[in-house]
Amino acid sequence: MKISYLLTAIISLVTLQVSAQEWVVPAEKSASLSPFAFSDSTRKAGGDLYNLNCKSCHGDPGKNNAVKLVPMPPDPASAQLQGNSDGAMFHKVAEGRGLMPAFKNTLSASDLWRVVSFIRGFNEKYVQEVAQKLSLGTSLENVKFAINWNNELNQLQVTVTALKALTRQPVPGAEMKLSVRRYFGNLQVDGVHTTDNQGVAVFNFPKGLPGDSLGFVQLQLKPVDETAFGEIKVDTTMAIGVPTYRPPLNKERAMWNVVGKTPIWLLLTYLITVLTVWGLIVYVMLQLRAIYKSGEEDDSRSKSKVE
């Protein structure tokens, strides 16, 4: 009886351990496919991205020279990594886990697929399956995004159109995200909005978001599903931020600042003290001189009297 308990405990522990190590990818993510066919150019671009972002830990593919971390970063050419579906590989690079950083905010979906294409280059048996272009009810040709600013409502109107039967028609149901360029990355504003039947999505621009000294902000509009729309994005600059100018932090007079920025009170106190002390010394010297002189005069007077 005891032994069976122990066995169950051990087995459950082992399974727990295994499940803890396993990296489960949601089925629909695992099944996702690249929107473009892998070619030499995608592999080359992917290789450049790999060298920039992945090589420092994963090493050169096929050379087993990864950095010794716990757990070990697998070699991209290994069976362990090549055993993943394209979608699973994409998901793992995008989301990250533990020491493996997430790249969804640093690389675009297309760039992530290029990295996958580079990794697949080390698998001779690999045959690619390319995704069918997603239709969204219409076949998307020549998609265009436009941004308009509504000053009264403090809103940004985004219009998505596509060519259909040689006429430009709105695209409904397109999920869009809007972000503002900041120094180290893009700040997403007002979540994700879906276009209505007129192909219009409305974003509320956050209040008080600083722009440059004239209020200009750089906006970027992108579809959430880059796989369906491809690499389309709109970069534009609009004067809708709060004009912000803040003086340099070392501009004010302060105790810690350079000599030229000495606080006035300190400068005055110092100068007055120094001048007073020196004035006193000079005054005393002058008085001593006067005493000496009057003594000399007295001497000469008494001498002349004696004569």
Added chain:
Amino acid sequence: MNDKKLTTEPEHTKKMEDSSNSRRTFFKRFGLIGAAAATGGAAIYTGFEYEVSKPNHDFVKVLTADNKLVEVPRDQIKNLTMDLTRKQQQGRDGLAGRRWVMVIDLAKCRNARKCITACQGAHHLRPYEYHINTLVMQESENTAPYYMPKPCQHCDNPPCVAVCPVDATFKRQDGIVLIDNERCIGCRFCVAACPYSARMFHWEEPLQVEADNGVTYDIELNVPQKKGTISKCLFSADRLREGKLPYCVSSCPNGVYYFGDENQDAVTNGTTKETFRLSQLLKDNGGYHLMPELGTKPRVYYLPPKNRLFEFNGEGDKVVEQG
């Protein structure tokens, strides 16, 4: 005698002939050799010209300042060195229109110490020399302990700068407090003045003193380090210039650090690279300064260690990683 004369005279004339002959041949030879030399020289020169101008397909990958990977021919590369004066000047000036700010989320720190090693690697420090350190904190007996990474706070009212007698440590327009090791006299007034114990002193020869020999001093990196001077956290001023996050921020595996520009009201997480609004982040999470009562106005904010996602195992667990 006559015979002799007869023999000598022709000899003389022969000599004359010889000499005239040799001048002529000399010029002849000179002309020939000169022509040959000119032709040879021209040939060598054209060969050299060709060698210089011929297309060389040996390319080198180069990362540009705006983070683009480009290829340039190897023979077109010119080595430019930033001279000390220019580096010192741009280091003193800082980046216009910026006010750097760091946010440290104590709820996420599990003492992985990656920030420390990345920092020590960049600034050529020994494992026991810290610009940033993670401290084990416990406010009182009944409160939960937590890890607290502590870099220089880059105060807006820096006591360390006020006491420096030689203007070696200074505050820039973008808020960073830097040290000029070329000016520092090692008096350590600043060490005594800093309420956050953020500064370290090089008592011994710095770690890579031989490898760094001849390297132009970079005021924004404090490399090469100098014995008998002060060093401290620089907010990775050299990386900020390139638009990159500081060494510690980008090496954290647990998403502890946010870094950004206060003027843009935005901070970016070093792990996820997600950007947040600074004001919102501080408001939602109850951000605070260290020792605000001193009036030093730090540029580093802390988010309290609430809703922690892991167990605190005490001082025993030096390296804990998310798994």
